Amino acid sequence: MKNLKTLLFIMLMSGLCLTAQNKNTKKADKEFARFEYVDAAESYKKLIDKGEGSAYVYGQLAECYYNIFNTVEAEKWYAKALESEDNPEMIYKYSEMLKANGKYEESNKQMEKFASMRPSDNRATAFRKNPNYLPKILEQGKKFNVQDAGFNTAQSEFGGIEHDGKLYITSARNDNRKNYGWNEQPFLDIYSLTKNADGSYGTATLMNNKINTKYHEGLVSFTPDGKTMYFSRESYFEKDFEKDSLSKVRYSQLYLFKATKLGDDWDTIESLAVNSENYSVKNPSVSADGATLYFSSNMPGGYGNFDIYKAAINEDGTIGEPENLGQKVNTEGQEMFPYISSNNTLYFSSNGHLGLGGMDVFYTKVIDGKMAPVRNVGIPINSNGDDFAFSINEETEEGFVSSNRDGGQGSDDVYAFKKLQPLCDVLITATVLDDVTRAPLNGASVSLYDAEGNKVVTKTTNEEGVAEFIVECEQDSELEVVMEDFESKKVPVKGTSEEELAVQISLDPIEKIMTPDEIVLNPIYFDFDKSNITAQAAFELDKLVQIMNKYPDLVINATSHTDSRGSNSYNQRLSQRRAKSTQQYVISKGIDASRIAAEGKGETEPKIDCGTNCSDEQHAQNRRSEFKILKTSENE
Template sequence: MKKIQLFICAILLSSTCVFAQSNATKKADKLFAKYKFVNAIEAYTKLVEKGEGDPYIYSKLAEANYNIYNTIEAEKWYAKAFEAGASKPEMLYKYSEMLKANGKYDASNLQMNKFATMRPGDDRAVMYKSNPDYLAKILDKGKKFNVQNLDLNSKNADFGGSLQNGKLYITSSRNDSRKKYGWNEEPFLDVYQYTVAEDGSFQGETLLPNDINTKYHEGITSFTPNGKLMFFSRESFFENIYEKDSVSNTKYSVLHLFKAKKEADGFSQVEALSINSPNYSIKNPTISADGSTIYFASDMAGGFGKFDIYKATLDSNGEVGTPVNMGQKINTEGQEMFPFISDNNTLYFSSTGHLGLGGMDVFYTKEIDGKIGPIRNVGIPVNSNGDDFAFLINEVSGEGFVSSNRDGGKGSDDIYAIKKIQPLCDVLIVGTILDEKTGKTLPGALTSLVDAQGNILATKPANSEGKVEYIVECETDTELQVTMQGYESNKVAIKGSNEEEIETTVKLQPIEKIVIPKVEVVLNPIYFDFDKSNITARAAFELDNLVQVMNKYPDMVIQATSHTDFRGPAEYNQNLSERRAQTTRQYIISKGIDAGRIMASGQGETNPAINCNPCKEEDHDLNRRSQFIITSGGPQ
C-alpha cells in the first residue's frame, strides 16, 4: 500500500490526468474520487476490455495502481498512457518510480531524464542531474543492517513499532470488526499493544480500548521520555471535521494529532493538539529524547511538497508550540513523512523525493548548530524497491524496526526487526596522487589510511587514474599516507567530517638529487610508545620513506640510533633502546634492503633530544625515538 494512503487525506489525485472525463467513465471516476481504487481499477479495466480505452482511462488505471502500489500494473498503464499522448511531468516521475521499483533502472533513468527536461527547476530533477549514478552509490555501500520479518505480522497491513516500558505499539488493519477502507479493501487501522517477553519476542496482542481506537483510522504512536503522554494520529471525522465533494458526494477528512495520558489501566483523557486545523493534515509524531521537541509530517500551506517534516517545541504538559518547517534540504516537491528522532538526535524520515531505490526510502540527517547536514540514504536492506517507512532505532543497541511492503512479506505492509551491523554514517575519501614536479598522476602509488591512534585502517594502490577511495565512519580523523618507488613519501591529515565525500591531493617529490653531506640526518626520526619497541603505523610510514631513498642510492649505508626517555632505570632503558634499534633495523631489512647496509645501536637515555628535568609529557615523546645518519654511499 502506498504510504500516502495510510489515512484518508484530501489530495487532488486527479491532477495528473490529462484528458477529459466522459459519461462512460462516470462510474469509475466516482469510485476513484472516493479512493476506492480496487473497485475503480475493475471499472476502468472493463471499459478497456470493451474497446473504450483512451489516454484518460490509461492514466486513471496507472494512478489507481500506483496508489495501491501495484507496480507491475502501474508501469504497464503509465506506458500505455504516454504512448497514447499523455505528457504530464508528475506522471513521468511516477512512471520512473514504478520502473525503478520493478528493477528496470536504465528505463527509470530514461524517464527521469525526460522529467528533468520538462521540470528542470524541480528539486527532484536537480538532485538527479547532479548525481545520475546515485543507484550504484547506494548499492555499493553494502549491507548496514540485518532485517527480519516479525512473527506478529498479519495478512493485512501492519506497520510502525514504538517501544515504551516493556510494551510494543503497532498500527494494523487486522481488526475484522471494522468496516473496510475502499482504498485497499482492508479494515480501518487500529493501534495494538504487545508485551516484550524476556526472550525478546512479542506476546499478548491487545487492541487498545475505545479511548484510543475508534471506527476511524488511528496511526503511528510516540511517547514522552517518562512515558506519561502518548501522541498519535486520528482522522478528523472523529471531531466531525470534514469537507464534502459536491460532485461525488464524498466526505474528505484530514488527520489530526492527539495526546493521551498514562493511567493505571492504560492511556485515556484523549485531547486534540492545538496545532490541528480543518485545512490540513498532521500525522506521524515522534518525540525527542529530552522531551522538548515534537516532529511530525504535515501538508499545511507554505511547505515545499505534498507532505513536509515539521518540528515544534513541547512542554511537560504536552502543549505544542508553533510548527517550524525543517527546510528545503529535507523537504522536497515529493513526500516526506514518518520522521523519527533518535536518542543521538539523528533525524530519520521516509521520502519519495530524495534519490532512492524505488517507492519510499528511509533517509537520515543531523541538525548541528541550526544547520541540516547531508541527507543520506540508509541503504539496503532497510530500503528496497518497495515502500520503506516508519523507521525506528535505538542508537546504543543498534536495534529497531522498519515497515515495508516489499516482496516476500506476509501482508500488504509488514514490520521488520532491524539490527545495525556496520556504522551507518560514512564518508567517502577520494585521494589523488600527483608527481609534485610534473603534476601528473601516479598510478600504482601505495596508499594507507591511518586513524588518529596510528592504526592502519586499510591499504590499497592508486588506480590507473592515480586515485584511491576509502570509506570511513563520519567524524573520524584520519591521515592518508603514500609511498612510491623513486619518490619521497608524503602524507596529508584529513579532518573528520559528516560530509558525504572529501577530496584530497597528495603530492610526491621525485628522488632525483639530494645534496646532503655525510653524517647528516636524512629522515625524520621515528617515535615509540612508552615502554614499547614495536614499529607503529606512523613510524612505518617514515621508514618506508627511508627505504625509497636507499633503493634510489644502492651504495648508501645507514646508521640507526635508538633512544629512550628518562623514566625507568638506566640499565633497563639501555636494553629497551637496543630492542628499538633492532626492531627498526629488522623493519628496513624486511623491505628488501641488504642487512649490511643498515647498522643499529641503542643509546638508552644518554643522548636525549630534549634535555629536561623535570620533563613534560611531550618532551618524553620526543626522546623516545630512532634517528638515522648516512655513513657512506650517499648522494654527493
C-alpha cells in the first residue's frame, strides 16, 4: 500500500511538472514544431538562464542540436537531460553524439545501457554482435619465426643485445657462484658470445670481475660510440640494503651502473645518480642517437609496480631527471624491459596490458610528440608464459626474446627470431596541398575516420602541410580535410600491411570554382523516414556554408525530396521536415535566414523515376535535399 501511494504521488507531481513545462516552454515548443531549431535552441537556453531548466527543456535543446548536427552541444544537453530520466531513444542519440565526438568508450557505455533497455531492438542486437567499432588490435598471427637460440642451459638465460660482433646475455650458469634463494640457481652474471660463420654461437664467456660480482648483474645496453655500457646490479655491491626488523632478512634494490671501455675490456664502474636505496632502477636501453636512456623503476609517483621511464644522457655523461612515459605505456601492473630500437619504436614487457598470460611484449612509437596506441606483438613472440627482454635489429629484422614458456631448456631461455611480416601498425602521412599553386597548406584540419564512419582523431597540418596518423593494418579508413577558403574533401584510404603510407590531398581554392557557370552544389541524403542531418550531410553542407561565407550575395534555394514509399501526404510532410533541417543547419553556421529558402517536394520529383520497382540504392538516391543558386552578385 505504501508503494502504491508513493507511485500515485510521483505520477501526480509528474503531471504538474509537465503542465508547467508546457506553459513555460510554449514559445520554444512552437519554434521546435516549426523545425526552427536555431530559434528554438535560443528560446530553450533563455529558459535555462532564467532557472527554468528541466529534463524536458534539456532534452528539447539537445534535440534541436541533434537535428542540425551540432554534436558538441547535443552531447552536452543530452547528458544533462539524462541525469533525471532514462529515455532509451535519448540514450541512443546521446551515444551517437558521443561517438561523433570521438568519445568511443563513453559511447559504448551508453549503447550497453540502451541495449539492456531494448534488447530486441535491431540497433541493440547489431551492437551486441560487434561492440568494438573502434580500430581493433588485429590478430597478429605468426609475424615472426621463433626458435631456440642454441646456447641455453638448464639454468636461467635471458637478454640478447648485439654489439661490436658479440652477443651479450645474462645467465645463472656460473656454478662457482652460490645459489640465490629465490629459485635455488646461482646468482646472475653477464656473458658474451661470438657468432660463428654458420650462424651458431660459440662458448659463452664470463665478463671480467669489474662487471660481474658475487651478486646479481642484469641486462646491458651500449652507447652508439661503443665507449659506454650500462647494466643492472644489486645494491648489495654498494652496501645499500634494508633489513626487515621482524624477519631479519636483508632486502636490496637493483641499481644502474655504467662502465667505460678501456682497450678491449671494461673498467671504471660508476653508479648512476638515479639510483636510490628506496627503490629499484633496472633494464637499461640507450636510444640510437645516444641521447636518451630508457629503464624501468618502481620509484614513487608511478602508476603501478614497475613503470617505464626515460632520462636524458647529458654531454658530460650524467643522467637527467627521470620522466615517466605516462599511462598509455604504464599501467597498474608491471612494465619492464624497455628496448628502444633504431627507428625509435619502443618495445617493452607488461602484465598490465591485455595479453596472452604472464608478461607479454608490446610496442609503441612517438608520433607528433605523443605515444601511439600500445600494441601486442602477438604470437609466437608472446606465449602464455612470461615473454620479455625483446630486442631487434630493424635493418636485418632479426632479434631475441626471452621466455619461460613450455618446452625450453631451463627456467628462462633466449629465443632467436626473424620478422616475417610487418607488425600491424601503419603510419599514414597525409600531405595537404593547394591544387593551384601546389604549395603545402599549413593549418588544415585533417580528421581520420575508421571503416565504420567513426571519427577517431583530428590533427592540424604543419608547415610542410603534413599530418600523421597511426592505424592498424588492413583497416580501411577515410581522411576528411577542411581549410578556410578551400573546398573541403574526403579521401578514402585502403587498408594495407605496409608500415608507411603516403597520401597526398589537393584542395581546390574556392575562387577556382566560383564563377556562376562552374559552381557545383552537391545534394545531401537522408536515412529512411528520417529528417535529421547526418555526418555525411553535414560535411556537404559545411562546403555550402564555406561558399556562402566567401560570397555574401549568394542566395540558395533548398528543395527536399522523399522516396516513393509512404502516402503522398506523409511524404510531403517528411520532405518539409527535411527542408527545414537543411535550412536550419545552414542558419546555425551563421548564414542569414534570408539567404536560404527551403521547400519540400514530397515524392513528386524523383531523381530516379523507378516507380514501384525501386531498389534500395534508388530509394536512397531519391531521399535528398538539392540546392539551386537563386542570386549572385554577378546575376542579380
